[in-house]
Amino acid sequence: MPTYKLIYFDVTGLGESIRFLLNHCGIKFEDTRIAIDDWPKHKSDMPMGQMPVLEIDGKRYHQSRAIGRFLAKKGNLYGADDFEAMEIDATIDSMDDIRLALSQYYWEKDAAFKEKLKETAFQKLPYYLDKFEAQVKKNGGYFVGGKLSWADFLWAAYFDYLSFVLAGDPNKDHPELKKLVEKVRGLPNVKAYIEKRPTTQL
Amino acid sequence: MPTYKLIYFDVTGLGESIRFLLNHCGIKFEDTRIAIDDWPKHKSDMPMGQMPVLEIDGKRYHQSRAIGRFLAKKGNLYGADDFEAMEIDATIDSMDDIRLALSQYYWEKDAAFKEKLKETAFQKLPYYLDKFEAQVKKNGGYFVGGKLSWADFLWAAYFDYLSFVLAGDPNKDHPELKKLVEKVRGLPNVKAYIEKRPTTQL
Numbered sequence: 001m002p003t004y005k006l007i008y009f010d011v012t013g014l015g016e017s018i019r020f021l022l023n024h025c026g027i028k029f030e031d032t033r034i035a036i037d038d039w040p041k042h043k044s045d046m047p048m049g050q051m052p053v054l055e056i057d058g059k060r061y062h063q064s065r066a067i068g069r070f071l072a073k074k075g076n077l078y079g080a081d082d083f084e085a086m087e088i089d090a091t092i093d094s095m096d097d098i099r100l101a102l103s104q105y106y107w108e109k110d111a112a113f114k115e116k117l118k119e120t121a122f123q124k125l126p127y128y129l130d131k132f133e134a135q136v137k138k139n140g141g142y143f144v145g146g147k148l149s150w151a152d153f154l155w156a157a158y159f160d161y162l163s164f165v166l167a168g169d170p171n172k173d174h175p176e177l178k179k180l181v182e183k184v185r186g187l188p189n190v191k192a193y194i195e196k197r198p199t200t201q202l
Numbered sequence: 203m204p205t206y207k208l209i210y211f212d213v214t215g216l217g218e219s220i221r222f223l224l225n226h227c228g229i230k231f232e233d234t235r236i237a238i239d240d241w242p243k244h245k246s247d248m249p250m251g252q253m254p255v256l257e258i259d260g261k262r263y264h265q266s267r268a269i270g271r272f273l274a275k276k277g278n279l280y281g282a283d284d285f286e287a288m289e290i291d292a293t294i295d296s297m298d299d300i301r302l303a304l305s306q307y308y309w310e311k312d313a314a315f316k317e318k319l320k321e322t323a324f325q326k327l328p329y330y331l332d333k334f335e336a337q338v339k340k341n342g343g344y345f346v347g348g349k350l351s352w353a354d355f356l357w358a359a360y361f362d363y364l365s366f367v368l369a370g371d372p373n374k375d376h377p378e379l380k381k382l383v384e385k386v387r388g389l390p391n392v393k394a395y396i397e398k399r400p401t402t403q404l
Contacts, residue, residue: 065295092268
């Protein structure tokens with residue numbers, strides 16, 4: 001059996017969907033959480049100076065979506081064929097587009113830019129949520145193909161991050177999304193992980 | 203045979219790597235180019251109000267990387283196994299991270315904000331270029347696995363976009379990258395396409 005080690009900050013952020021996937025797939029892994037103060041001394045050891053990084057048998061892989069896709073294949077969460085895989089990928093990238101818009105606003109230090117980034121992100125958000133809601137409704141309660149996929153996991157995991165950035169449930173006005181997120185977070189291994197995971201600020 | 207139609211603006215941008223891939227794979231496609239002035243009347247017909255969109259037998263697929271990955275599989279440009287696929291995906295996402303940083307600067311209208319975005323992007327750029335150069339050097343002249351992959355196509359296609367934004371060859375100080383880009387752009391079908399493609403501003 002290969003050994004897995006996830007290396008990320010002690011936050012949900014871009015790492016939580018990977019933690020959900022690893023737990024759901026029953027893959028044992030070391031959940032290494034780097035304190036923000038220690039990051040400078042680790043940064044140059046990461047493939048592109050970023051995290052999350054997944055170490056498999058000592059080899060380091062990076063980029064959260066690349067890692068997520070690799071695990072999705074292992075967990076049979078990547079669609080029935082290349083067309084469904086393409087739809088899952090597109091959904092993932094759209095989720096990340098809106099996540100990035102919100103992140104850029106959230107982390108900006110300059111007050112004027114922050115306000116501008118906030119305006120842009122909050123203008124986009126309802127469009128994305130409405131599109132996602134319609135997509136889940138059309139696909140029988142899941143994002144793609146009427147069955148559980150990696151896309152459902154990413155949205156269920158971004159719930160933590162987005163709830164923090166938005167200071168509230170991102171899905172509160174979108175019942176299909178809310179139901180789906182609860183479904184994923186209620187999967188036995190995911191639920192058990194959430195119950196025992198460290199409490200983090202973000 | 204399925205029918206393919208690519209729908210994008212009349213620019214290289216996020217569409218050119220898809221055009222390269224379709225040509226390289228010998229897939230006949232309609233290269234639909236929407237004039238920027240006509241975009242408002244088409245926007246709501248696109249899955250997420252964005253382009254590029256690839257229509258296959260009348261069904262519309264979106265997100266440039268999702269489309270690229272689908273075509274990479276068809277062209278045997280997606281690695282030998284799931285590990286190589288993950289490395290290709292990570293490389294693609296890193297390329298897009300730096301492309302996005304440069305795009306955000308380039309398209310920003312507010313002068314102060316533009317300057318700040320420029321500073322951020324130009325601070326990141328050498329790090330990415332040096333990392334990419336080292337990666338190609340280590341992998342025998344290709345980004346992943348010592349052979350041609352989708353990642354090589356994306357960088358060779360971003361050459362057009364980045365040359366415009368940077369007003370010069372992005373690879374000029376990175377000989378391995380320069381050689382690789384020339385190699386991809388010299389592939390018979392890609393070369394033939396470049397010779398006959400419309401001249402665009404961007």
